[in-house]
Amino acid sequence: MVRYLEKIGSNTMWILEDLGRMGAFLVFGLGGVFKRPFRFSAMIRQVRLIGANSFWVIFFIAGFTGMVLGLQGYYTLRKFGSEGALGSAVSLSLIRELGPVLTALMVTGRAGSAMCAEIGIMRNSEQLDALECMAIDPFRYLITPKFLATIISVPILTLFFNVVGIFGGYLAGCGLLGVNPGAYWAGMEQSVVNQDINMGIIKSFVFALVIVWVCAGRGYFVHVIRGAGFGAEGVSKVTTQAVVLSSIAILIWDYLLTAILL
Amino acid sequence: MSQVIIQFKDVVKSFGEQTILNKVNLTINSGKTTVIAGPSGQGKSVTMKLILGLLRPDSGQILVGGKDISRMRLKALNEIRTQFGVLFQGSALLDSLTVFANVALPLEERTKMGSEEIRERVLAILAQLGLTGHEEKFPAQLSGGMRKRVGLARALMLQPEIMLFDEPTTGLDPENSLEIYKLFLETQKKFGYTSIIVSHDIPKIFNLADQVILVNKGKLTTFASPEDIQQSDIPEVQSFVQYTMGNIYLSREME
Numbered sequence: 001m002v003r004y005l006e007k008i009g010s011n012t013m014w015i016l017e018d019l020g021r022m023g024a025f026l027v028f029g030l031g032g033v034f035k036r037p038f039r040f041s042a043m044i045r046q047v048r049l050i051g052a053n054s055f056w057v058i059f060f061i062a063g064f065t066g067m068v069l070g071l072q073g074y075y076t077l078r079k080f081g082s083e084g085a086l087g088s089a090v091s092l093s094l095i096r097e098l099g100p101v102l103t104a105l106m107v108t109g110r111a112g113s114a115m116c117a118e119i120g121i122m123r124n125s126e127q128l129d130a131l132e133c134m135a136i137d138p139f140r141y142l143i144t145p146k147f148l149a150t151i152i153s154v155p156i157l158t159l160f161f162n163v164v165g166i167f168g169g170y171l172a173g174c175g176l177l178g179v180n181p182g183a184y185w186a187g188m189e190q191s192v193v194n195q196d197i198n199m200g201i202i203k204s205f206v207f208a209l210v211i212v213w214v215c216a217g218r219g220y221f222v223h224v225i226r227g228a229g230f231g232a233e234g235v236s237k238v239t240t241q242a243v244v245l246s247s248i249a250i251l252i253w254d255y256l257l258t259a260i261l262l
Numbered sequence: 263m264s265q266v267i268i269q270f271k272d273v274v275k276s277f278g279e280q281t282i283l284n285k286v287n288l289t290i291n292s293g294k295t296t297v298i299a300g301p302s303g304q305g306k307s308v309t310m311k312l313i314l315g316l317l318r319p320d321s322g323q324i325l326v327g328g329k330d331i332s333r334m335r336l337k338a339l340n341e342i343r344t345q346f347g348v349l350f351q352g353s354a355l356l357d358s359l360t361v362f363a364n365v366a367l368p369l370e371e372r373t374k375m376g377s378e379e380i381r382e383r384v385l386a387i388l389a390q391l392g393l394t395g396h397e398e399k400f401p402a403q404l405s406g407g408m409r410k411r412v413g414l415a416r417a418l419m420l421q422p423e424i425m426l427f428d429e430p431t432t433g434l435d436p437e438n439s440l441e442i443y444k445l446f447l448e449t450q451k452k453f454g455y456t457s458i459i460v461s462h463d464i465p466k467i468f469n470l471a472d473q474v475i476l477v478n479k480g481k482l483t484t485f486a487s488p489e490d491i492q493q494s495d496i497p498e499v500q501s502f503v504q505y506t507m508g509n510i511y512l513s514r515e516m517e
Contacts, residue, residue, distance in 0.1 A: 122356075130354035133314055134420075135340040136371045 014226055021224070025143075025217040032144025035137060042145040043152075050111040050146075051153030055160075057106055062161040065102060066168020069093055073169070074177045086179050087187035090169030091162075095192060095200045099162040101254050104207035107154055108246045112215035115146055116242040119219030120235035128220070143220070147212050154208035155201055162200065199261045206257060210249045218242035266325075267292040267424060267456050268313060270482070273322035273332075275308055282308045284480035285322070292423070295450070295457045295470050300477035301502060306460045309477060310426055313458065314346060315339045326424075344372060347422030347455070351429040353413035355401040361388070361412050362397040368419045387415045391445060407438035411445065418449060425450075427459040431467075439463065446470065464506040478502065 073089045119142070122128050131138045166188065173179040218225065218238045225241075228234045268290040275283040282305040290296050298306050311317040312324055315331050324332045326342050334342070348354075355364045362384055369380045388394055391411045401409055410430065417425060430446070431439035447470070450457060461467040468474060468488040476483045476491065478498045485491045492503050 125352055125357070126350045126354040127356055129311075129316055130348065130350060130356070132316060133343060133346060133348045134368045134372065134416075135343040136367070137336075137340075141371070 018221075018225075021221055022213070022217050025220060026213050028139045029143045029147045029213065029216065032137070032139040033148065035140040035144075039141065039145050042141075043148050046145050046149030047153055049114075050107065050149050051157060054107060054110055054153070054157055057110060058103060058157050058161050059164055061102060061106060062099075062164035063168040063171075065098060065161075066090060066094065066165035066170075067172040069098070069165070070169035070172030071177070074173050074179065083173075083179050084183040085187050086169065086173045087166075087184035087189075088191035089187075090173070091166050091188040091192050092196060094162050094165040094169075095196050097254075097258075099158050099165060100200050100203035100207060101250065103158045103161045103204065104154060104211060104250045105247055107150070107157065107208075108211050108215065108243055108250065111150070111153075112211045112246055113239050113243050115212070116215040116219035116239045117235055119143075119216055120222040120238055123220060123222050124231060124235060143216055146216055147209075150212040151205060151208045154211065155204040158200060158204035195261075199257070202261065203254065203257050206253055207250050210253060211246050214246040214249060215242045218245070265292045266290070267327060268458075269323075269325040270312075271323040271325070273312065273319045273324060275305075275312060275317065275319050281480050283312075283319075283482070286480070286482040288475055288482050288484060290456065290458060291472075292456045293454060294472040295459065296473050296475060297467050297471040298458065298460045298475045298477060299462070299464055299467070299506075302462075304477045304479065306477050307428065309475075309482070310428055310458070310460050313426065314348065315343065344420060345423045347417030347420065347425045349410065349413045349417050349425070349427045349430055351432055353401070353409040355409060355412055355416070357401050360398050360400055361393065361404070364401070364412060365415045365419060368416060372420060383419070384415075387418060391415050405438075406433050407435075407441060410434065410438075410442055414442075414445060414449065418453060421453060422455055425455045425457045427457065427461070429461055430459065431461070431463050439466075443470065476502065 069090045070086065073086050073093075074083060077083050077085055077089065119128075122142075128138050128142075131141055170181070170184055174181045174184050218241060219235075222228060222234055222238045223230075225234075225238055228237050228241075266289055268288075270286055270288045272285045272287065273283055274281065274285055288309075298309055300306055308317060312319060313326070315324075315334070319332050322332065323330045327345070329338075329342065331339055331342055355361075356367070359367065365384045365388060366380050369375050369383065375383075385394075385397070388397060391414060393408065393411055393415065396404065396408065396412075401412070404412065427446070430442050434442065443466075446457070449455075457470075459467060459470065465488060471488070474485045474488060474491060476485065476499060483494070483496065483499065485494070491499060494500065494503070
């Protein structure tokens with residue numbers, strides 16, 4: 001019994017310690033924006049890695065998601081004789097929900113995992129210690145450019161996802177199933193309001209912060225994460241953990257933000 | 263009479279329930295070479311990280327140039343760190359940067375030098391350490407010995423007062439080890455830095471030492487020479503000496 005209680009106490013202490021560490025990581029990561037000299041070129045390089053290099057992945061996923069929505073929406077709406085509302089259904093689903101969530105999940109899988117592994121390897125090979133010993137702040141030098149690049153890239157990718165997805169829905173609904181194109185675009189125009197677009201953009205900003213916070217943070221603390229192990233195995237376990245945690249956090253925040261913003 | 267540059271006063275450092283250093287004291291004088299030796303896992307690297315401010319002690323004081331770094335704020339600590347140069351065990355070169363960019367990094371980040379001056383200085387030190395022609399290579403394209411030399415070049419760029427070497431010859435063949443020792447002697451003569459070497463390469467490393475600090479079971483014991491270690495009557499020291507140096511070792515014979 002005592003051992004059981006000890007284990008609960010020790011786990012609780014570790015969780016609190018980890019939360020404190022991650023909280024401090026978020027503050028220092030964002031605080032690096034105010035430290036000079038600002039590494040603009042490093043940020044642009046990260047925008048290319050996280051954002052521009054995700055272009056084709058987002059393009060295909062958005063296109064096929066839109067097409068599937070077009071198909072599913074068409075057969076569901078036809079039961080009620082409302083095929084004309086397809087444009088409205090596809091665009092609202094994408095702008096409010098699927099665009100931000102799927103983009104964030106894709107960026108987590110593609111760029112978040114890479115970010116976590118990169119920083120984890122730098123930690124294990126003492127590269128972060130070397131930066132500190134040279135009196136170079138690792139947050140300003142390495143972490144903050146990733147924070148900013150993700151916060152810039154994810155909303156842009158989300159908007160791009162929405163546009164491609166809506167065209168995907170148009171292709172499936174109007175091109176293949178014969179929905180009236182005028183009704184499709186008019187439905188979208190009449191139903192989508194600024195509030196919907198704002199909701200999607202707010203979500204994408206929050207998701208971007210979650211991705212970079214969790215993924216970069218887990219990599220940064222790879223050496224102190226309980227049960228992660230050491231070396232390559234430690235980095236691989238922590239990378240998996242970062243992707244899982246980030247994905248779950250995105251879905252939880254999605255629910256919370258939807259509840260608040262609707 | 264050389265000045266005291268680093269001093270530990272009753273330093274305690276624990277990880278969880280394990281006490282690594284227990285109320286230890288040490289003194290390192292400027293311009294001298296101190297070797298920190300001892301069995302694995304006894305606190306050699308922790309001692310080095312405490313000196314660098316990468317770890318903070320649980321209690322006690324760590325004075326660098328008379329200033330206590332144990333409770334210092336990061337900004338002030340960074341000022342102190344500019345006095346240090348570190349050669350890490352695995353060299354710790356940034357693997358996404360070329361040799362040139364790695365060596366130029368401290369100058370780019372910590373000084374207001376122009377790119378032309380930085381270029382001149384980097385090329386000069388690379389030439390001095392026999393690395394000319396390798397400027398555009400990445401660390402993964404270099405041998406272990408070359409990586410150590412690039413790490414040494416980077417550490418020397420800000421002309422540090424104190425150089426720390428963490429296992430400088432681990433993983434190197436005897437020829438490359440000798441090369442690193444030669445470079446150490448040459449650069450120390452040129453830059454006049456105080457050096458602290460954490461090493462397993464016993465007894466060879468003792469040839470470089472002005473004093474030896476033995477880390478064992480949470481305690482630091484300072485010896486003025488390798489001969490003093492052999493004559494120690496502390497049982498743990500005796501067993502360490504037997505294991506690493508054999509029965510009789512005289513530093514004069516190795517020189």
